[in-house]
Amino acid sequence: RDNMNINEESKKEQLKDFSVNDSGQKMTTNQGLRITDDEHSLKAGDRGPTLMEDFQFREKMTHFDHERIPERIVHARGFGAHGYFQVYEPMAEFTKAKFLQDPAAKTPVFVRFSTVAGSRGSADTVRDVRGFATKFYTEEGNFDLVGNNMPVFFIQDAMKFPDFVHAVKPEPHNEIPQASTAHDTHWDFIANNTESTHMIMWAMSDRAIPRSFRMMEGFGVHTFRFVNEKGEAHFVKFHWKPLLGVHSLVWDEAQKIAGKDPDFNRRDLSEAIEMGNYPEFEFGVQIIREDEEFNFDFDILDPTKLWPEELIPVRRIGKMTLNRNVDNFFAETEQIAFHVGHVVPGIDFSNDPLLQGRLFSYTDTQLSRLGGPNFHEIPINRPLAPVHNNQRDGMHRMTINQGQTSYHKNSLNNNDPHEATEQEGGYVHYQEKVEGRKVRARSDSFKDHYSQAKLFWNSMSDVEQKHMIKAFRFELGKVQTKSIQQQMVNNLSNVDLNLAEQVALGIGAEAPKAPTEEVRESVTLLSPALSQLNTAK
Ligand code: HEM
Secondary structure, three states, rough: OOOOOOOOHHHHHHHHHHOOOOOOOOOOEOOOOEOOOOOOOOOOOOOOOOOOOOOHHHHHHHHHHHOOOOOOOOOOOOEEEEEEEOOOOOHHHHOHHHOOOOOOEEEEEEEEEEEOOOOOOOOOOOOOOOOEEEEEEEOOOEEEEEOOOOOOOOOOOOHHHHHHHHHHOOOOOOEOOOOOOOHHHHHHHHHHOOOHHHHHHHHHHHHHOEEHHHHOOOEEOEEEEEEEEOOEEEEEEEEEEEEOOOOOOHHHHHHHHHHHHHHHHHHHHHHHOOOOOOOOEEEEEEEEHHHHHOOOHHHHHHHOOOOOOOOOEEEEEEEEEEEEOOOHHHHHHHOOOOOOOOOOOOOEEEEHHHHHHHHHHHHHHHHHHOOOOHHHOHHHHHOOOOOOOOOOOOOOOOOOOOEEEOOOOOOOOOOOOOOOOOOOOOOOOOOOOOOOOOOOHHHHHHHHEEEEEEEHHHHHOOHHHHHHHHHHHHHOOOOOOHHHHHHHHHOOOOOHHHHHHHHHHHOOOOOOOOOOOOOOOOOOOHHHHHHHHHHHH
16 A cells, blocks of 8 residues: 555556447457348348347447436536646544645545536526535545535535425426526425525525536535544544636526537636646635534534634645546446545544435445446546455446455465454544434424524625625515425525515515524634634634
8 A cells, every 4th residue: 555656647547447448449349259230230121120139239229228327316517627746745633544644645536516406408507506526536535526616515414305306306296496596495405494595595695506517605504523643533624626716607697608608617727727727626624623513502513603714714625636637427427436435544424414414325326327336446436546345246237356255254264354453544433432312303403494594694795785685586486386485485584585585575465574493693602722722723
């Protein structure tokens, strides 16, 4: 492992082993048989029926019939690029992750940007959250940071994800609308699940119509853990900060572009890379000590809450550069499989109930999307770190494992793969103490649904607020069921009364006279410990 010597080119080299250049070659069947005529099926007579015997026709047609794989259940439309990551300074104080130690080392990465709700063929510039998923091919195995361009999420518990997605996707009876939040089921969900309030504010903001993938922030959303060599942990949130700054379209542009150039964002990314204008993103971390877990007026395990950057500054610790377009969209962008559970030593999880559920969902969905348990062998998914274990066989297995034994422990083969110690890079889970009763419940500490939505609204400039009011009017205005509109406007009164009034005015709903709930003004409850931390910075 010490001799691995991964560099910027390593993934490119690995992919090269699988690439085939057909140009100028003699055409063959998949069995390698040379083909004399690829334009005519084998017939009984010039005008006669096609013969069953025509293996060449059958092979060609069968393969074509099975060319498509299921699109992702969410984030179906995406666009990817290769690049590399370099850390600015050793992060050993916080994490033992090797790719975060040596500023000279370049770790290959693959990034896939995506929209969430639309199908593979939908337009780029729709109002939606954007996915921002990064695979780091490190010497200790793949680390995936599967994030979005917004720092919070719609729901607090993974149990609700299928409901949320059912509501957001095109409605089941007529498959309308494609990639839009302007429909009844979407707003019915938001109105009835007030934990979504903070995120819907982001979704109605200009952040939901980015001008370019190169100009978007990225967020890991959940609280993760960094763990250092001594086994000490810190809570961490991950960020990507685009060096070009954050820029959005305005809604009128976004709509026109969706018609005139539905590939606007993907074209922009690939052309920028083609021209050598490599997109760059700084990697940021917000870090909280374990003993500060309860110092905040929000629960750090709640994915509908961000950590205000004024309280916990983002420290920029490295940079990612995207410098190479894919050679083949299907092989790379479509077949890549990200998973929040792909971690390396030094990076661990928290008990965020959304994250915990995601840890199950990704591999599970990929088993059907990518046809069985061997999708880690697909070239784009292969780690650069060597893979040795006793997993065998299954659909589409490519590896030819040698020897008589495929189990552990055994005494027939005294050289079977054996576990690594922690010192040898073996992954050891952070030994968090866990105790409690088994309950189906939501912690009381997750029950404030409005303070940060308020914080977000108050942080907007006049122009941004106007854009948001217009967005609410446009999207909510398309809802057919009046009671949903009213319920939603009432919810907004808990964020800001003026916002609620303005939205009500635009859609013919009744303006609420007062908030329907008592909500704190803002998130400012600095604990003494936290204010010290803040002053120290
Ligand atoms: C894709 C599940 C929340 C970011 C997916 C996919 C599933 C899924 C099944 C399709 C994966 C594939 O076919 O390869 C879930 C569940 C969630 C959840 C169950 C909550 C319980 C989130 C959150 C984020 C996120 C909070 C952002 C922090 C993404 C991204 C992709 C994705 C970026 C696309 C990855 C790619 O480009 O291939 N998610 N998700 N998801 N999810 Fe989630």
